[in-house]
Amino acid sequence: MNHDVAVVGAGPAGLATAVTAARAGCRVALLDSAPRLGGQFWRHGASESSGREHQAWSVFAALRADLLDSEVDYTAAAAVWFVESTPDGFRLQVTGHPPVRARRLVVATGAYDRALPFPGWDLPGVVTPGAAQALLKGSGVAVGARVVVAGAGPFLLPVATGLLAAGARVAGVYEAGEPLRYARRPGAIALGKLAEAARYAATLARHRVPYRTGHAVVAAHGESAVSSVEVGRLDRHGAVVSGSRRSIGCDAVTVGYGFTPQLELPLALGCGTWLDVDGSLVLEVDVAGRTTVPGVYAAGEVTGVGGADLALTEGRLVGAVVALASGRRSPYPDSVLTRMLDRRASQRRFARLMHEVHAPPAGWPSWLDDSTLVCRCEEVPLARVRAAVTDLGATDARTVRGLCRTGMGWCQGRTCGYATAALTARLGGRALTAADLVAYARRPIAQPVPLAELAGPADQSGGKRYRPA
Amino acid sequence: MSWTHLPGAPTFSIRFDGEPVTAVPGQTVAAALWAAGVRSWRATRGAGAPRGLFCGIGACFDCLVTVDGVPDQRACLVPARPDQQVTSR
Numbered sequence: 001m002n003h004d005v006a007v008v009g010a011g012p013a014g015l016a017t018a019v020t021a022a023r024a025g026c027r028v029a030l031l032d033s034a035p036r037l038g039g040q041f042w043r044h045g046a047s048e049s050s051g052r053e054h055q056a057w058s059v060f061a062a063l064r065a066d067l068l069d070s071e072v073d074y075t076a077a078a079a080v081w082f083v084e085s086t087p088d089g090f091r092l093q094v095t096g097h098p099p100v101r102a103r104r105l106v107v108a109t110g111a112y113d114r115a116l117p118f119p120g121w122d123l124p125g126v127v128t129p130g131a132a133q134a135l136l137k138g139s140g141v142a143v144g145a146r147v148v149v150a151g152a153g154p155f156l157l158p159v160a161t162g163l164l165a166a167g168a169r170v171a172g173v174y175e176a177g178e179p180l181r182y183a184r185r186p187g188a189i190a191l192g193k194l195a196e197a198a199r200y201a202a203t204l205a206r207h208r209v210p211y212r213t214g215h216a217v218v219a220a221h222g223e224s225a226v227s228s229v230e231v232g233r234l235d236r237h238g239a240v241v242s243g244s245r246r247s248i249g250c251d252a253v254t255v256g257y258g259f260t261p262q263l264e265l266p267l268a269l270g271c272g273t274w275l276d277v278d279g280s281l282v283l284e285v286d287v288a289g290r291t292t293v294p295g296v297y298a299a300g301e302v303t304g305v306g307g308a309d310l311a312l313t314e315g316r317l318v319g320a321v322v323a324l325a326s327g328r329r330s331p332y333p334d335s336v337l338t339r340m341l342d343r344r345a346s347q348r349r350f351a352r353l354m355h356e357v358h359a360p361p362a363g364w365p366s367w368l369d370d371s372t373l374v375c376r377c378e379e380v381p382l383a384r385v386r387a388a389v390t391d392l393g394a395t396d397a398r399t400v401r402g403l404c405r406t407g408m409g410w411c412q413g414r415t416c417g418y419a420t421a422a423l424t425a426r427l428g429g430r431a432l433t434a435a436d437l438v439a440y441a442r443r444p445i446a447q448p449v450p451l452a453e454l455a456g457p458a459d460q461s462g463g464k465r466y467r468p469a
Numbered sequence: 470m471s472w473t474h475l476p477g478a479p480t481f482s483i484r485f486d487g488e489p490v491t492a493v494p495g496q497t498v499a500a501a502l503w504a505a506g507v508r509s510w511r512a513t514r515g516a517g518a519p520r521g522l523f524c525g526i527g528a529c530f531d532c533l534v535t536v537d538g539v540p541d542q543r544a545c546l547v548p549a550r551p552d553q554q555v556t557s558r
């Protein structure tokens with residue numbers, strides 16, 4: 001069947017897009033690789049009770065009810081691994097399902113945690129905050145009995161309080177940024193955000209969890225798994241203040257510095273990108289969510305990391321925009337659309353402030369030693385990346401990638417892309433560029449695909465030109 | 470502890486390198502292993518270093534495991550199923 005629009009991703013952004021466009025009369029296909037609706041924010045287990053502790057669960061329940069009520073053609077466990085434009089729109093290759101055709105495409109594929117390397121980060125028990133959250137929300141398992149939560153961003157707070165609610169101890173929350181800087185721009189913060197932060201702070205205080213700003217986990221130690229971490233105070237440049245390191249015992253540590261948008265599909269279609277203020281590669285979109293490629297729209301983290309509220313607003317907007325573009329009536333009166341545009345603008349302003357406050361500490365490379373792995377998959381240490389730049393004269397991320405095999409392993413640069421690109425720029429004495437990040441973000445195949453499917457029916461013309469990585 | 474460990478929640482068994490491991494419907498293979506105290510199920514090709522869960526959502530490929538004879542499955546994505554055979558690598 002030919003759809004008016006295919007939406008990839010059923011998180012806050014994609015769900016809102018699909019429901020809105022369907023309400024306006026569009027024929028919508030909604031695809032997500034996960035077995036359940038909700039994306040990262042509303043990840044839940046098999047039992048309904050697992051959602052009770054989520055933020056804004058009632059919003060999800062309403063969206064899900066709308067979806068079930070609608071004509072949206074929703075497919076779970078459907079990973080889109082390839083997309084190509086056709087004369088009348090787009091064709092999506094989906095693992096385990098027949099190809100999906102649609103006139104328009106909405107990319108709402110979200111993001112994953114952004115990791116920075118440090119000595120010991122490859123020890124089992126060192127995970128991203130998102131991993132701890134996914135383990136808890138999706139499977140009901142606390143990542144450890146005594147956990148250190150570290151990195152940068154407001155996301156560390158629900159991770160810590162979630163672990164506390166599950167009965168784990170949190171040995172400390174170490175935020176590299178300086179959240180006091182929010183106070184200098186009081187107007188930029190919605191009251192709801194302040195109330196939420198206050199609730200988290202109260203929970204941490206009640207459990208006597210230390211919360212330190214301007215601190216980072218700079219090393220992890222252990223034999224077969226992590227048993228302690230070193231925490232240090234950071235100076236203005238993000239280097240560890242000498243004498244400030246101390247050791248904290250733990251059986252798990254979560255470390256993450258913001259998020260990296262998932263852009264394989266739009267990059268394959270040639271959509272334009274830019275370097276956001278948090279250093280993430282994000283899609284270039286106009287106020288209506290249109291990318292630079294006609295017929296391709298984007299909503300949520302892929303247009304710039306900003307959290308679930310912003311993702312919802314963008315989803316509702318883009319849903320209305322694709323409906324209009326498909327010749328349907330707008331699902332909202334103009335006054336509502338105007339208010340949504342305003343809300344989007346203020347949520348974007350808040351996201352900007354958030355990125356300034358929680359920027360990855362510039363001095364992180366100084367935490368590494370020569371043997372620290374930068375690329376986990378291909379086991380490439382810092383010394384090799386440095387040699388590629390300083391001895392072999394590589395100046396751009398792509399050349400370093402070719403010389404060191406960083407980002408050439410199983411994850412295809414998803415994990416090390418940001419760090420390696422940033423290191424390359426730093427060693428070369430220049431600023432990080434979008435091109436550095438593109439070198440690690442372009443992947444011909446968005447999701448691993450069984451060989452049988454690659455070699456599959458002749459109809460799948462995209463298949464044979466590519467080898468799996 | 471958390472909701473899956475509520476008394477009365479139904480459980481089943483998977484096998485990890487032949488040993489039974491308890492799982493709860495809806496859990497991933499990685500979560501069932503983690504709840505059983507298993508922290509790694511793979512050794513790297515170069516240094517032979519242990520690896521287990523890292524990103525938890527299918528992006529990092531650290532958690533690769535063999536499930537019912539199919540190699541290179543991401544344990545953080547594959548749902549646990551009764552009598553599943555999980556083998557480390």
Ligand SMILES: Cc1cc2nc3c(=O)[nH]c(=O)nc-3n(C[C@H](O)[C@H](O)[C@H](O)COP(=O)(O)OP(=O)(O)OC[C@H]3O[C@@H](n4cnc5c(N)ncnc54)[C@H](O)[C@@H]3O)c2cc1C
Nearest residue numbers: 009011012013032033039040041080109110130300301308
């Ligand atoms: C692991 C993790 C946990 C998080 N937990 C929280 C939290 O508890 N609280 C909070 O405030 N924020 C959390 N966040 C931040 C999160 O990014 C936002 O809150 C919000 O979920 C963003 O909404 P979105 O719709 O843009 O993307 P997402 O919610 O990430 O949804 C994107 C969806 O696209 C699907 N997808 C991606 N690629 C493909 C493909 N090729 N084919 C098919 N489907 C695909 C994914 O399966 C996913 O369901 C978390 C982020 C991560 C990475």
Ligand code: FES
Nearest residue numbers: 525527529530545
């Ligand atoms: S833990 Fe990263 S892919 Fe499974």
